[in-house]
Amino acid sequence: MTEVTTGRRERKKARTRQAIADAALALFLERGFDQVTIKDVAEAADMSTSGLFKHFPTKESLVFGQEDDVRAGIVSAVQDRPEGTPVLRALRDWLLRHTRREAGDPRAAAFTDLVARTPALGDHARRMWLRHEADLAEAIRRAGPDAPGAGIAARAVARFALDRARPWNPHDPRAELDAAFALIAGGWPAPELRDRPHDRPRAPAAQPSPSRPPGLRERKKAQTRRAITRAALELFAARGYDDVGVREIADAADTSIATLFTYFPDGKASLVFPGDRADHIAALVRAVHHRTPGQTVVRAVHGHMTGRGPFVTDPTPDGQRALDLVRATPELSDYALRSWTATQDALAAAIAREAGLPGDDLTARLLTRYLLLIPDLATTADADARRTLDVVTGLLERGWPAALTTPPRPDEPAEDH
Structure with missing residues (x-):
């Protein structure tokens, strides 16, 4: 009873x-x-x-x-898969069933649109999936080879798989999942290293501009930006990000709120990330178009990232304070991820061009997405940031689990691993 x-x-x-x-x-x-x-x-x-x-x-x-059901389902897909079923096949099949169930709901498209246009929901969704990620990564690590970097690689595989839980093309989730898991399993095939037809010109090299010292106005603007950022970092570090207001930062930097927003129009979170987003996008695209001969686009992006964000080996005091704040503050972590992924369309187009692929090539878009998730992986994973960069770019070049057990490509420095 x-x-x-x-x-x-x-x-x-x-x-x-x-x-x-x-x-x-x-x-x-x-x-x-x-x-x-x-x-x-x-x-x-x-x-x-x-x-x-x-x-x-x-x-x-x-x-x-239903987030608890989702977490239990996707972890079980790895832990309880039939004997002989590869890990990635089990993951891909579970995600396909999941996306097809959602596609069968007439409200699914409206729901997806609601999340996409509501920052609070987008951020909540990301944090929800991150909670799934830790459990899923541990299941993948246990199922894979016991090799150096296995934990980092498993975290990346979990992140990349979960990123496909909301497909870009809801009308054909199978095509996108197949492409995603082919990339995760086999790595980027590096078509940019093949012989290129003579009628496919490379992007013209950027011409260096004549060097001249910045003028008084430029120096004053740079000085103001640095003062605002330094004041913000000191206040955030002393009292916590959530307990500091924009007016207090402006007062500490001896400037007005209007001036502060002129330099940092994206608001409070952007105060931790000095620099122009357009310059950031342009620099990534240049790294791909003007990489050294014989270098893959993955290795070019790796080289570009090594001197930026969490991958700087000897950060300045302000830089270290910013990294510590990002790791401790979800809002800043969300903003940092958005800053990197803002380059997605331009970088995907650059990679496709260099590889001789159509501008909307799905694998080039997926590769770009996964490359731009690496900085966020480096700030959420327990591993050293530079080690994370090395392991995950190796995974994207050679696939999982092969990247843990096979030698690197000729242009991939062995010491990175």
């Missing part, structure tokens, strides 16, 4: 959760996530606010109510 009662109770609880989630999603799709309150959802579900919180602890969890 107790088992029957428990079963009924669980079924009733599941129906209540589903009714709340349905009411919330309907309101979010109608009005937008930010315009709907918890009270609105409770009223639509005909229950009290306190009753709603028993089922959903946060507003964001109303949208992602």
Whole structure:
């Protein structure tokens, strides 16, 4: 009798959760996530606010109510796969079933659009998948070879696989998953190293501009930017990112709020990341177009990254403070990832051009996406950042698990591993 009662109770609880989630999603799709309150959802579900919180602890969890089931499912796909089934095949098949279930829901496209246009939901989704990542990475590590860098490589495989849980092309998830897992398993085939037709010109080399010292205005602007960034870093380090306001930073830098936003229009988070995003994009594209002869595009991006972000081996005091803040502050981690992935379209086009591929080539886009996830992997993983860069670029060149057990390519320095 107790088992029957428990079963009924669980079924009733599941129906209540589903009714709340349905009411919330309907309101979010109608009005937008930010315009709907918890009270609105409770009223639509005909229950009290306190009753709603028993089922959903946060507003964001109303949208992602099945995350525990997802984590258990994808980890089980690796741990409990049939004997003889490769890890990547088990992962790919689970993700295909998952995306097909979502594609069968008529609200899936609207839901995906809601998440894409709501920063709070996008950030919550990313953190949700990161929680899955640690468990999945451990399952992959246990299933793979016991070799140096195995933990880092497993974390990267988990990240890349989970990144496909929201396919770019919901109408053909199989094609995208097949391309993604072919890249993870076999690595980038480096078509840019093959002989190129004479009628396919390389991008023209950038002409160096005549060197001249910066003028008074440029020096003053650079000085102001540095003062604002330094003031922000010192206040954040002393009191924590969340407890410092923009006005306090402006006062500490002896400038106005208007001037601060002139230099940092993206707001508070951008104060930790000095530099122009357009310059960042242009530098990555140049690294690919003007790499040394015989060098892969993966190795060119690796070389570019070594002197930037978390990969600097001897950061300045300000640089170290910024890295520590990014690691400790989810909002800054989200912003750093967005800053790197903002280069995605331009870098993918550059890689496709160098490889002689169509501009919208799927594998070039996937490779670009995975390369640009490396800085975030380096700040969330426990391993040394430079070691993470070396291991993950090796994985993208040679595939998993081969990258852990086979020699590097000729242009890939062995000491990186």
